Amino acid sequence: MLKTSPEACVSMPWVQCRDGIFEVDEFDCASCFLVEGTERALLIDTGVGIGDLKWLVENRITDKPYDVVVTHNHGDHIGGAGWFDTIRIHPADADWKEGHAAPTVSFRREYAELIRNREGKDYAYDPQKDIRPWPKEPEILSVSDGQKFYLGGRTVTAYHCPGHTAGEIVLADDLTKTLLCGDACNCNWLLCADLAPTLRGCAEKALAGLERILNMAGNTFDIGSVFNFHHDFRPFGQPLAPNVLPDLVSCLKSVLDGTAKYESVPDPLSSDGKSRTIARYGSVMVSCMQGSIAEAGR
Numbered sequence: 001m002l003k004t005s006p007e008a009c010v011s012m013p014w015v016q017c018r019d020g021i022f023e024v025d026e027f028d029c030a031s032c033f034l035v036e037g038t039e040r041a042l043l044i045d046t047g048v049g050i051g052d053l054k055w056l057v058e059n060r061i062t063d064k065p066y067d068v069v070v071t072h073n074h075g076d077h078i079g080g081a082g083w084f085d086t087i088r089i090h091p092a093d094a095d096w097k098e099g100h101a102a103p104t105v106s107f108r109r110e111y112a113e114l115i116r117n118r119e120g121k122d123y124a125y126d127p128q129k130d131i132r133p134w135p136k137e138p139e140i141l142s143v144s145d146g147q148k149f150y151l152g153g154r155t156v157t158a159y160h161c162p163g164h165t166a167g168e169i170v171l172a173d174d175l176t177k178t179l180l181c182g183d184a185c186n187c188n189w190l191l192c193a194d195l196a197p198t199l200r201g202c203a204e205k206a207l208a209g210l211e212r213i214l215n216m217a218g219n220t221f222d223i224g225s226v227f228n229f230h231h232d233f234r235p236f237g238q239p240l241a242p243n244v245l246p247d248l249v250s251c252l253k254s255v256l257d258g259t260a261k262y263e264s265v266p267d268p269l270s271s272d273g274k275s276r277t278i279a280r281y282g283s284v285m286v287s288c289m290q291g292s293i294a295e296a297g298r
């Protein structure tokens with residue numbers, strides 16, 4: 001019998017987007033995914049940590065035992081980690097509690113407020129009540145390139161894809177040929193400025209990582225079944241357009257070979273109307289977390 005939600009917790013929308021793959025929408029802030037096999041499940045990312053994702057997973061989505069893995073070390077993906085006993089993260093993102101996007105309560109509340117303002121919506125949660133301090137510190141285990149999660153009737157494989165962070169991973173499900181890619185690929189993509197001594201080196205590293213994943217398309221996953229972990233450039237529960245990953249690779253190539261088209265656009269993650277320089281290619285905009293993407297072309 002399904003239990004009712006504890007009164008303290010707001011309930012989050014969720015949808016089955018592929019056979020046994022569920023997307024949880026954390027009020028437009030971020031998405032988390034759960035893949036369920038016949039024996040086990042795998043929860044991928046923990047969002048900003050609004051409400052009680054653990055309760056939702058265990059009482060509404062699956063009755064299987066599950067592991068928790070996070071795609072990368074940003075506070076909108078690991079913000080709910082403190083409700084789980086153990087999480088897995090790539091060792092290159094082991095500084096997961098450092099930096100501008102560390103999952104502090106203030107970061108989590110500010111990020112949620114930014115999204116609330118951007119979307120102009122009135123969400124069902126209360127930032128003070130529903131974005132709470134963690135009840136505990138989770139145990140941290142690693143996830144490595146090629147690591148497989150055997151779920152029963154399906155296997156999910158993690159691949160290291162540095163670019164958005166040093167330790168970003170993407171995960172491919174062999175049953176549905178779906179790629180669950182965190183922030184490794186999207187239409188408004190951010191390059192990490194700490195991957196190499198120069199921004200050019202960062203862009204080269206990101207291009208190599210993304211080209212490797214793109215080369216797996218058609219075998220490991222279908223190019224029409226790629227899900228990033230924010231649904232602002234795709235409908236909730238539906239994949240990215242099939243040209244997004246190829247466009248992202250082409251965009252980074254254009255930055256490096258000097259043919260990129262640069263524009264200044266309002267920064268969607270700025271609360272004070274700042275603008276940022278982007279390189280645009282097809283469906284994709286690329287910019288840098290610090291500095292200008294145009295510097296990466298030099």
Ligand SMILES: [Zn+2]
Nearest residue numbers: 072074164183
């Ligand atoms: Zn991110």
